[in-house]
């Protein structure tokens with residue numbers, strides 16, 4: 679697949695079927711498309727990986743699902759990471775996934791995959807703060823990998839009541855904020871690659 683200049687990979691750091699963060703990730707992908715971008719939602723349930731283990735890597739190399747996700751990321755220039763919060767932290771699933779993605783594969787340097795990519799971070803939680811403590815950590819991790827993370831971010835609190843039956847966000851202000859963030863991401867990608875915005 680050719681890499682489009684405003685193609686955005688969206689995934690959440692939760693695998694569970696009813697994940698609030700996956701709901702938010704799917705919405706973000708919709709909004710990015712409405713803003714004129716191309717967006718792919720990847721469900722990490724479809725990319726199961728063992729916990730990172732240097733011996734396993736030495737013996738068997740990067741796991742197949744990590745290679746598949748690396749290939750998918752290579753086809754996208756933008757990234758939306760939607761992070762649940764576990765004990766004030768990003769989830770082990772998110773950290774493990776990004777750790778595997780950062781590993782070199784064959785002769786390719788792992789971190790090259792993240793350079794020149796632009797991301798934004800979102801979170802959702804049934805709690806009152808929307809998992810906002812995980813946002814700073816997801817931002818820091820992506821920055822360490824070489825990704826440019828936009829300042830705009832969104833934490834969706836009381837997630838059990840935050841979505842309508844149709845799957846949209848119930849609160850108009852939150853809907854508008856998500857719209858704005860996704861527009862800004864697409865706009866930034868278009869500006870960095872002006873031909874794609876025409």
Ligand SMILES: Cc1cc2nc3c(=O)[nH]c(=O)nc-3n(C[C@H](O)[C@H](O)[C@H](O)COP(=O)(O)O)c2cc1C
Nearest residue numbers: 692697698699700762763764765766803804805809
């Ligand atoms: C180990 C563990 C720790 C958690 N810690 C927090 C927390 O610090 N803050 C918070 O808002 N929710 C916390 N939660 C609740 C999660 O936000 C909730 O399970 C949420 O639904 C997970 O995201 P998901 O719906 O996308 O799977 C925790 C859940 C687990 C399993």
